[in-house]
Amino acid sequence: MDLIKKAIAWGSRKSPWVIHFNAGACNGCDIEVVDALTPRFDLERAGVIKQGSPRHADVLIVTGAVTLQVRDRLVQIYEQMPSPKFVIAVGACACSGGIFNGCYCVSGGVNTVIPVDAYVPGCAVRPETLIAAVTKLLDKVEAQTAAADGQLPPGPEAEPTPAPAAAAITDQDGGERHGK
Numbered sequence: 001m002d003l004i005k006k007a008i009a010w011g012s013r014k015s016p017w018v019i020h021f022n023a024g025a026c027n028g029c030d031i032e033v034v035d036a037l038t039p040r041f042d043l044e045r046a047g048v049i050k051q052g053s054p055r056h057a058d059v060l061i062v063t064g065a066v067t068l069q070v071r072d073r074l075v076q077i078y079e080q081m082p083s084p085k086f087v088i089a090v091g092a093c094a095c096s097g098g099i100f101n102g103c104y105c106v107s108g109g110v111n112t113v114i115p116v117d118a119y120v121p122g123c124a125v126r127p128e129t130l131i132a133a134v135t136k137l138l139d140k141v142e143a144q145t146a147a148a149d150g151q152l153p154p155g156p157e158a159e160p161t162p163a164p165a166a167a168a169i170t171d172q173d174g175g176e177r178h179g180k
């Protein structure tokens with residue numbers, strides 16, 4: 001791995017810049033994302049900084065089932081992000097379409113439109129769950145970087161993310177949360 005790629009991988013691991021996109025959420029998950037990023041839960045402790053431009057972002061956080069109205073915009077935002085880039089589907093709607101799955105105006109979960117690296121179920125998600133997902137994603141990035149650099153043999157962390165149900169990070173009470 002050359003020096004520039006190493007520097008990019010190091011920056012992605014140590015201070016990932018995230019962009020948040022509402023693809024059709026009811027705002028419940030969006031409030032929890034903001035909660036995770038602001039001082040009470042303070043995801044910035046892990047070096048995570050919210051960005052306004054996809055051209056500067058490493059991680060795309062998507063909430064809501066993808067409506068047909070924003071589907072092309074979501075693809076456009078994803079394509080504008082530089083590689084390596086990662087996507088986190090936040091909330092039951094983003095993971096699978098949730099209660100809106102099959103609706104005439106909905107494409108489905110985020111993975112029906114763009115590749116997803118981590119799924120965070122819940123309705124709405126808890127900030128702690130989102131923080132755990134970001135931490136696991138960064139561990140996966142580090143393992144992949146180390147494996148590519150020849151420092152470690154590819155371990156289980158470097159394996160591709162399995163199907164949504166198996167990769168799901170559950171709430172502390174073991175399932176989706178309804179209401180507050």
Ligand code: SF4
Nearest residue numbers: 026028029091093123
């Ligand atoms: S998972 Fe629940 S809180 Fe989140 S966008 Fe869907 S309905 Fe709203």
